Amino acid sequence: MSMVQPLLEVNKLQTQFPTSSGIAKAVDDVSFSLAAGEILGLVGESGCGKTVTGFSILGLVDPPGRVVGGQVLFKGEDLLTMDTERLRAIRGNRLAMIFQDPMMTLNPVLRIDTQLIETLQAHQDISRAAAYDRALEALGEVGIAEPAQRLRAYPHQFSGGMRQRVAIAIALINRPDLIIADEPTTALDVTIQGQILALVQALCRERQMSLIWISHDLSVVAGLADRVAVMYAGKIVESGTVRATLDHPAHPYTRGLLGAIPALHERGSRLLPIPGTTPSLLNLPAGCAFADRCAQVHGACALPPPDFAVGHDGPSHRVRCWLNHANSPNRIADAAP
Amino acid sequence: MLVFLLRRLLQSGVVLLVMSLLVFVGIYAIGNPVDILISPEADQAEIARTIAAFGLDQPLWTQYLIYLQQAVRGNFGNSFVHGTPALALIVQRLPATLELACVALILAVSLGIPLGLWAGLRPASKSGRAIMGLSILGFSLPTFWVGLMLIMLFSVQLGWLPSNGRGATTELLGVPVSFLSWDGFKHLLMPAANLALFKISLVIRLTRAGTQEALLQDYVRFARAKGLRSARVVFVHVLKNILIPIVTVIGLEFGSLIAFAVVTESIFAWPGMGKLLIESINLLDRPVVVAYLLTVVALFVVINLVVDILYSLLDPRIRLSDQAD
Incomplete structure (x- = not known):
């Protein structure tokens, strides 16, 4: 493997929110990296820390929350x-x-037009007229008809899907190297969701842009991303290429997420929801945070789970779980005479 | 827009009519002005003559109808006390009150908005807390007491500022104003500050609350994610949004500044409408009181209209609609 520097490298990122009843560890020891042009899907249930991870990377965590540790290396x-x-x-x-x-x-x-032009002028010395032309072009690129007229409109004159297109135009106007998209289709109708997804995907491929797509929907990520990272209670519990992770999920939580997706072609097959709810980030157990909801819970789960390469698809497929781990205390106990 | 204005005008007419009736009846119920105005030694014939001269011998509804008839022609009656047209008396005093209220409003906006923004952006800092603490004082201390203290400090102890009157006035477009001459400005400063104190505190608190709310909105976070400089985020993205409630309140408060400058005008002997009103109420000078209240209502109507128009300029989602809703 060549030692090309990744575009983004997140190392042991930790973000915490002090509250009156304790410290909420919204992001705890999160590490991943992203090459230029790569698409990463960051998946998990609501409140698992996906969005806070995105905000932490950009330095947009609202006080009193703050990033307390780790590194976010962008181009080194x-x-x-x-x-x-x-x-x-x-x-x-960028x-x-x-x-x-x-x-x-x-x-x-x-x-x-104000909101587009100010984004250009914040980063380059560009005349209003030139910025206006760029804004016009940018609206056209995200598929808005009659951009010249629409530029003079206010946000309330647009539908939700159109507004998201405008927001995408604003985000892309300076031709960034990396986009972080935080569930950009969740609030939209299903048909519009597909359009937005296709638009972002096409723009990324066309411009060799990297993308972090934050979503709770594994099926969306399956069709979009190169790699996927599954988050649970502030930690990444499994990550790898989309193929390895979704075809051979190693963590019970990932399997649970896959089991909870309704299949179109198997009518009448039972969905398998994951029992329980996400734990409070205020008092997480010392061991595995998923243990309470896990069907394969065993004695070792009371200890902090190891983070190891699971073997499918080489070293890039990693899981944070005691199951199948060589040094599991249970396994050692079982092996003992 | 035209329909909107016409409807507004019609509504205002009704408000003025109801208002005049209420005040007319109210003052009639309080007492007979002749008892106060005429000297105790006057004989019965003289009393009867005075009553007839004021038209007070007629039944109340006749008096009111005559009043309305005259008012429509722009004649609001003569003051019982001064014998001059009531409206002229008020118009003569109006500039002094308007000037006081305008300067107080400018103080409230130019101090209140920056201080409120500062406190909203830095709620935990010492300066932010100090601003909020002072605004509570400004809110709670009674105006008359603060006025007296100001006089004690700046007029009596330090001798920097005069304690009463308007000082020298200069004509501006035919209207006498104080703020153009140094002497007039010195006279104006203390009463204006006294009148503004409460409003400054109000604007500070409104601005701070609005800022803190706006800062949590996605559009502010998005503006920061776009890499805008913080000055632009605060002065364009935040300020333009919070101006909407501030303009509403300031508009309403401007009316109350004019109508209730009474206390400040009394303390600083400011020759404005407020002082005239107090004197007129004491003497049951009905034409002046009614004319005064009609003037104030008319001012409120104009101010509210201006606020509505400002609204539609500030918030693109609001368009002055021609349909009743």
Whole structure:
């Protein structure tokens, strides 16, 4: 393997929110890396820390929450220790984000052209006229008809799907190297979801852009991403190529997520929901956080689960679980005479 | 838009009519102005003559109808006390009150919004807490007491500012104003600050609350994710959104500044409408009181109209609609 520097490398990222009843570890020891042009799906249930991971990378965690440890290396530079002006110059320029709810993302009292042009002018010395032309082009690229007219409109004059297209146009206008998309289709109708998905996918391929697609929907990620990382209670519990992870899921939680997807072709087959709910991030157990809901729970699960390469598809497929681990205390106990 | 304006005008007419009736009846119920105005030594014939001269011998509804008839022609009656047209008396005092209220409003906006923004952006900082603490004082201390303390400090102890009157006035477009001359400005400063204190606190609290709410909105986070400089995020994305409630409240408060400048005007002997009103109520000078209240209602109507128009300029989602809703 060549030692090409990854575009983004997240190392042992930790983000915490102090609350009146203790510290919530929203992101705990999260590591992953992303090559140029690669698409990563970050998957998990609500409240598992996917969105906070995205915000942590961009330095947009709202106080009192804060990133307490780790590194976020973007082209080799640590975004977490960078001075604010340098970080601002990268945000929205080389590294952009699309948010979940298009109804809330655009400023309701500013015209679309203002919101596009200011994004250009924040990062380059460009005349208003030139910026206007770029804005026009950008709206056209995301499939908005009659962009010249639509530029002069306000957000409330657009539908949800159209607003998300505008938000995508804003995020892409400086031709970033990496986009973080935080469930950008969740708030939209199914048909619009497909359109937005196809649009983002096409733009990424066309421009060799990297993408982190945050979603709770494994079926969307299956068709979109190169690699997938499954998060549970602030930790990545399984990661690998889409093929290895979805065809040979090693973590009971990943299997649970796959079992909970309704299949179109097998009518009447039973869905297998994962019992219980995600644990409170305030008092996570010392051992595996999924143990309470896991069908294969055993004695070793009371200890912190190991993070190891599971063997499908080489070293890139990793899992954080005692099952199938060579040094599982249970296995050692069983082996003992 | 035209229909909107016409409907507004019609509504205002009804408000003015109801208002005049209420005040008319109210003052009639309080007492007979002749008892106060005429000297105790006057004989019965003289009393009867005075009553007839004011038209007070007629039944109330006749008096009111005559009043309305005259009012439609722009004649609001003569003051019982001064014998001059009531409206002229008020118009003569109006500039002084308007000037005071305008300066107080400018103080409230120019101090309240920046301080509120600061406190909203840095709620945990010492300066942020200090601003909020002071605003509670400004909210709670009674205006008359603060006025007296200001006089004690700046007029009596330090001798920097005069304690009463308007000082020298300068004509501006035919209207006498104080703020153009140094002497007039010195006279204006203290009463305006006194009147503004409560409003400054109000604007600070509104701005702070709005800022803190706006900062949590996705569009602010998105603006930061776009890499905008924080000055642009605060002064364009946040400020433009929070201006909407602030403009509403300031509009309503401007009306109350004019209508209730009474206390400040009394303390600083400011020759405005408020002082005239208090004197007129004491003497049951009905034409002046009714004309005063009609003027204030008319001012409120105009202010509300301006607020509605400002609204539609600030918030693109609001368009002045021509349909009743």
